[in-house]
Amino acid sequence: MKVAKFGGTSLANAEQIKKVCGIIQADRSRRLIVVSAPGKRYKDDTKVTDLLIAYAERFLEAGEAEAEKQAIYERYQEIVEELGLSEEVWKQVQSELEGVLVNKQGLSTERFIDAVKAAGEDTCAKVVAHYLSSLGEEAAYIQPKEAGMLVTDEASNAHVLPVAYEKLAALRERKGISVFPGFFGYSTAGDLVTFSRGGSDITGSILAAAVKADVYENFTDVDSVYVVNPNLIPEPKEVKEITYREMRELSYSGFGVFHEEALIPAYQADIPVCIKNTNNPSAPGTLIMAERPYATNRVSGIASDSGFCSIYVSKYLMNKEIGFGRKLLQILEEEGLSYEHTPSGIDNISVILRERDMTAEMEQRIVARIQTELEAEDIAIQHGLALVMIVGEGMRRSVGTTARATTALAVAKINLEMINQGSSEVSMMFGVKAEEADRAVIALYHEFFGEEESETQAIQAGSSMMA
Amino acid sequence: MKVAKFGGTSLANAEQIKKVCGIIQADRSRRLIVVSAPGKRYKDDTKVTDLLIAYAERFLEAGEAEAEKQAIYERYQEIVEELGLSEEVWKQVQSELEGVLVNKQGLSTERFIDAVKAAGEDTCAKVVAHYLSSLGEEAAYIQPKEAGMLVTDEASNAHVLPVAYEKLAALRERKGISVFPGFFGYSTAGDLVTFSRGGSDITGSILAAAVKADVYENFTDVDSVYVVNPNLIPEPKEVKEITYREMRELSYSGFGVFHEEALIPAYQADIPVCIKNTNNPSAPGTLIMAERPYATNRVSGIASDSGFCSIYVSKYLMNKEIGFGRKLLQILEEEGLSYEHTPSGIDNISVILRERDMTAEMEQRIVARIQTELEAEDIAIQHGLALVMIVGEGMRRSVGTTARATTALAVAKINLEMINQGSSEVSMMFGVKAEEADRAVIALYHEFFGEEESETQAIQAGSSMMA
Numbered sequence: 001m002k003v004a005k006f007g008g009t010s011l012a013n014a015e016q017i018k019k020v021c022g023i024i025q026a027d028r029s030r031r032l033i034v035v036s037a038p039g040k041r042y043k044d045d046t047k048v049t050d051l052l053i054a055y056a057e058r059f060l061e062a063g064e065a066e067a068e069k070q071a072i073y074e075r076y077q078e079i080v081e082e083l084g085l086s087e088e089v090w091k092q093v094q095s096e097l098e099g100v101l102v103n104k105q106g107l108s109t110e111r112f113i114d115a116v117k118a119a120g121e122d123t124c125a126k127v128v129a130h131y132l133s134s135l136g137e138e139a140a141y142i143q144p145k146e147a148g149m150l151v152t153d154e155a156s157n158a159h160v161l162p163v164a165y166e167k168l169a170a171l172r173e174r175k176g177i178s179v180f181p182g183f184f185g186y187s188t189a190g191d192l193v194t195f196s197r198g199g200s201d202i203t204g205s206i207l208a209a210a211v212k213a214d215v216y217e218n219f220t221d222v223d224s225v226y227v228v229n230p231n232l233i234p235e236p237k238e239v240k241e242i243t244y245r246e247m248r249e250l251s252y253s254g255f256g257v258f259h260e261e262a263l264i265p266a267y268q269a270d271i272p273v274c275i276k277n278t279n280n281p282s283a284p285g286t287l288i289m290a291e292r293p294y295a296t297n298r299v300s301g302i303a304s305d306s307g308f309c310s311i312y313v314s315k316y317l318m319n320k321e322i323g324f325g326r327k328l329l330q331i332l333e334e335e336g337l338s339y340e341h342t343p344s345g346i347d348n349i350s351v352i353l354r355e356r357d358m359t360a361e362m363e364q365r366i367v368a369r370i371q372t373e374l375e376a377e378d379i380a381i382q383h384g385l386a387l388v389m390i391v392g393e394g395m396r397r398s399v400g401t402t403a404r405a406t407t408a409l410a411v412a413k414i415n416l417e418m419i420n421q422g423s424s425e426v427s428m429m430f431g432v433k434a435e436e437a438d439r440a441v442i443a444l445y446h447e448f449f450g451e452e453e454s455e456t457q458a459i460q461a462g463s464s465m466m467a
Numbered sequence: 468m469k470v471a472k473f474g475g476t477s478l479a480n481a482e483q484i485k486k487v488c489g490i491i492q493a494d495r496s497r498r499l500i501v502v503s504a505p506g507k508r509y510k511d512d513t514k515v516t517d518l519l520i521a522y523a524e525r526f527l528e529a530g531e532a533e534a535e536k537q538a539i540y541e542r543y544q545e546i547v548e549e550l551g552l553s554e555e556v557w558k559q560v561q562s563e564l565e566g567v568l569v570n571k572q573g574l575s576t577e578r579f580i581d582a583v584k585a586a587g588e589d590t591c592a593k594v595v596a597h598y599l600s601s602l603g604e605e606a607a608y609i610q611p612k613e614a615g616m617l618v619t620d621e622a623s624n625a626h627v628l629p630v631a632y633e634k635l636a637a638l639r640e641r642k643g644i645s646v647f648p649g650f651f652g653y654s655t656a657g658d659l660v661t662f663s664r665g666g667s668d669i670t671g672s673i674l675a676a677a678v679k680a681d682v683y684e685n686f687t688d689v690d691s692v693y694v695v696n697p698n699l700i701p702e703p704k705e706v707k708e709i710t711y712r713e714m715r716e717l718s719y720s721g722f723g724v725f726h727e728e729a730l731i732p733a734y735q736a737d738i739p740v741c742i743k744n745t746n747n748p749s750a751p752g753t754l755i756m757a758e759r760p761y762a763t764n765r766v767s768g769i770a771s772d773s774g775f776c777s778i779y780v781s782k783y784l785m786n787k788e789i790g791f792g793r794k795l796l797q798i799l800e801e802e803g804l805s806y807e808h809t810p811s812g813i814d815n816i817s818v819i820l821r822e823r824d825m826t827a828e829m830e831q832r833i834v835a836r837i838q839t840e841l842e843a844e845d846i847a848i849q850h851g852l853a854l855v856m857i858v859g860e861g862m863r864r865s866v867g868t869t870a871r872a873t874t875a876l877a878v879a880k881i882n883l884e885m886i887n888q889g890s891s892e893v894s895m896m897f898g899v900k901a902e903e904a905d906r907a908v909i910a911l912y913h914e915f916f917g918e919e920e921s922e923t924q925a926i927q928a929g930s931s932m933m934a
Contacts, residue, residue: 248783249813260784267783312889316715316734317727322805326796338789341811343889345896346716346856350889389813400877402886407874410867419869419888419895422779422810422817428886429812 001172003032004217005182005204008039008047010278011124014082021132023219023281024177032171032211034182034204035128037120038075048075048120055101056116060109069101076123083131093130097123110155114194117156118184121200125181138176147171149185149206151193158185158193160206160265168210180207198259205262209269216266219278225286227301228445232438237449240284241292242300249391249427252305263288298394299401299448304441306386306434308340309355310418313370314348314378324374325349331369335362340387341420341429348378350418352431355383385417386437388430390444395428402428408447414440468639470499471684472649472671475506475514477745478591481549488599490686490748491644499638499678501649501671502595504587505542515542515587522568523583527576536568543590550598560597564590577622581661584623585651588667592648605643611652614638616673618652618660625652625660627673627732635677647674668729676736683733684752686745692753694768695912699905704916707751708759709767716858716894719772730755765861766868766915771908773853773901775807776822777885780837781815781845791841792816798836802829807854808887808896815845817885819898822850852884853904855897857911862895869895875914881907 006020024030037048051072058065073094080090100119104112125141132139148167151158164185171178182200187193195202201218208216224238225247242250244267251260266273267290276285318324325342328349332339340352358366363381370376395401402421405428409416418431432440473487491497504515518539525532540561547557567586571579592608599606615634618625631652638645649667654660662669668685675683691705709717711734718727733740734757743752785791792809795816799806807819825833830848837843862868869888872895876883885898899907 244783245781245814251813264783314712316711316731319805319807320728322803323796323800325806325809326793326800329790329793329796333790333793336789338786339792340786342792342809343887344808345889345894346718347712348889348893399880399882400873402883403870403873403877405873406867406870410870413866415866416869416888419886420810421883421886422812422815426815427812 001032001211001213002027002030002215002217003034003204003208003211003213004030004219005034005200006036006219006278007200007221008036008049009221010039010219011035011037011128012039012041012045014079016278017079017083017128017131019278019281020128020219021135023278024132025135025137026281029214030217031174031177032207032213033128033177033179034200034207035121035124035179036182036200037124038079046071048072048124049117051075052116052120053113056113059101059104059116060112072097072101076127079127080130083127083134085127085130085134089127089130093123093126096126111191111193114155114184115192118181118192118194121181121183125179129177129179132177132179140174140176140178142171142174142178142180144181144184145186145190145192147180149203150188151185151195153187153189153191153193156194157196158187159195160185160202161188164206165210168207169212171207172211196259196261198262201259201262202265205265205273208271208273209265212269213271216271216273217276218273219276219281221277221279222275223277223280223283223285225275225301227299227449228441229303232441233445236445239286239301241287241289243292243393244288244290245426246300246391246393247288249389250301250303252303252387252389292393298398299390299392300394301391302389302441302444302448303391304386304388304437306384306437307355308352308385308387308431309358309381309383310385310431311351311353311366311370312348312378312380312382313350313374313376314345315374315376316347318347318349327374328370331366331373335366337362341418343418343420343431352385352387352418382417384434385431386434386440388432388437388440388444389427390430390448391427393426395426404447405430405444408443409440412439412443414443468498468678468680469494469496469682469684470501470671470675470678470680471497471686472501472667473503473686473745474667474688475503475516476688477506477686478502478504478595479506479508479512481546483745484546484550484595484598486745486748487595487686488602490745491599492602492604493748496681497684498641498644499674499680500595500644500646501667501674502588502591502646503649503667504591505546513538515539515591516584518542519583519587520580523580526568526571526583527579539564539568543594546594547597550594550601552594552597552601556594556597560590560593563593578658581622581651582659585648585659585661588648588650592646596644596646599644599646607641607643607645609638609645609647611648612657612659614647616652616670617655618662620654620656620658620660623661624663625654626662627652627669628655631673632677635674636679638674639678663726663728665726665729668726669732672729672732672738672740675738675740676732679736680738683738683740684743685740686743686748688744688746689742690744690747690750690752692742692768694766694916695908696770699908700912703912706753706768708754708756710759710860711755711757712893713759713767713858713860714755716856717768717770719770719854719856759860765865766857766859767861768858769856769908769911769915770858771853771855771904773851773904774822775819775852775854775898776825776848776850777852777898778818778820778833778837779815779845779847779849780817780841780843781812782841782843783814785814785816794841795837798833798840802833804829808885810885810887810898819852819854819885849884851901852898853901853907855899855904855907855911856894857897857915858894860893862893871914872897872911875910876907879906879910881910 055068129141150161150164182203184194226236273288420429522535596608617631649670651661693703740755887896
């Protein structure tokens, strides 16, 4: 059994929905389908979810939002008509949608917004179920409340409750095709609550775990994940197979295929995730799994992100002082800051964190506390850093990856502000000046993906490493 | 004004003491002299300090230790005679020494041991002062109690009290040559207390800071500090100038010139330290200072040490968990463990620590706590690691040091378990398997000190980097 989730662009109009249903019909094991709300049909189009948010805001402000409501109806009506569904289907769908949109009574503002937003996915699931039925399939819309999608009561930020998995497991036994709306669940008190953005991915991941799917297929609009951000390298190589750990290490920008928290349920249940393209379903896509077979090219991808800063602290004989590092991290924790890495020397330590998290006042307070509480000798804050990650499970099996990477960066005249490679060897992190990050990524891409030669050849040849 | 400290081998016999006094006379600014106790005259000889310890132990056990006492007297008597000093000098010196050795009354065991140990340096200082006087110099033995060497009351582990610096500053105004015994001071209650091992270096460093010396000369039996452990590379290059920070980063084995805590007073007072050879005083030695001029060869030294282990911890979405790293370090702190480095990936962190600090029971407790308190997914302990450090202040000014280092290691087929380079860029740390550490150091030595070529040439030439 496969769980297949389709994103907004895969459901943007009737033509796309026909593709989706063709994909469902092409593989009888695709029995549990999760849908997003219809997305953009063209570049400047508006997603249905954004139409719904605009509606809710206007309705809360003005007590009515007729124009906004009509824009939503038009999107769905066009889809229903072009799918060749009957006027009755449209009336039924519209009536249920209307029931949500104008029914503010008894709902707090937060609950009303969550209910309106969720109507995008919910309506879409009904339309898809109707269309599949019209094609002669045994297909049914599944109501998340009835199915047991139980979540915490945090508006727009729900988290699944463990009990939900037990209830949702029953979906495995359902006959035919089940169409499940993504993005929301119900609190134990029975109120509708949505997940955070990207919530349909979460729904799919939860269902895949609950029914113990063979694979969780995530259909989007790209053929695969690429080894590097396509904005930097035109037509980069595709990632065929990648592990969860690699995917996480690559979570810096350029790898935003879907929200990483969405992966957790599938990860924990050890369900492989396959990223596929609705517009090119025969492409193999990218498979995310727990372990991947040893590949000749042991680097899986290169990612980078800017907007980091470092706090450098030094003190003579620091490393003989038990608790120094812990106290430093505690100061950051008390400011509510998380950090990325802490490269260190004997008597110095640098903490790398996101610049956006640290205000100027926090920075002042932190420096003052490090000075007075830790009696540090030198404290220096460096802004404008980027982190460049090379990721690959296979790196641990071979000598010389670091040499190839650092030589490629040296030839590109990029100075390394920091290097960090833990004993997992899934990744290697280089800190560079933000303005040099793109050049660094391009240099590394050419080193590891530019030519088809083995590392041993490269090292033995010597000069070829300089390419 | 210079403070010159002479180590045990520089004072092992009359011949060596003559060299020492020649060195003192050769530079009139060497006005404050610190002496150790006489050291080994040949490989299997016993240091006077060890004779004194043997004496004290036997005396405490048996109530007398005549043979051990005679061994001590013989060493000093031979020195006094061979220096051509009079019988009266010997009688006086012996009588004062005897006063310490047999005077246990009213002293605790700890105090007695400290007093006996200190007699080695104290007697030596008197002999040197007598000999300098016999040469016509205005020279005097300085009693540390009278001079104000005030320390904390921790037997065998005294620390200087801040007030001592004010009192000892008066030594700057003394005429002639002052000979000060190293290794001990007095508590404010007036009791003799010794420093930890290497304590004469501490005495010299304190005096240099107190009198604001132009330089603190530390005479030993090597021409200089070497860029690498001479046991690994025969006749390695000498270090001419090195900064305190570099010296500290190199404090792993192979750079044990003197105890690093001994440097603190000089470091804090910004007094340059010069390591010189009593047996070759015209050699320039190694100068340790706050800043060093930019040198063409920006790597100052290569050190390594084994006996490390790593605790690898991974958990999906770890880096979104504020406080994870801090809690991990807190567990180690609660076990009384200090750590060396914490290289990390997105969802994993490794803590590098000394194996000797962690017992098997501690290891079990720590793993259990990480599992239950941090809910980590994977915990792996790797034993038998070595850390290899490349150190050099100049590294930050140039591109490509890392590339040269990692390429040299890759060519030597050494796998890198870890890499760590903080934003100070004074050092670069590589974790390797212990059995590969020596080969790693040798490969790095040949890369950075083997041939006289600039880094730019090396990178441009390409193949030459592989040498």
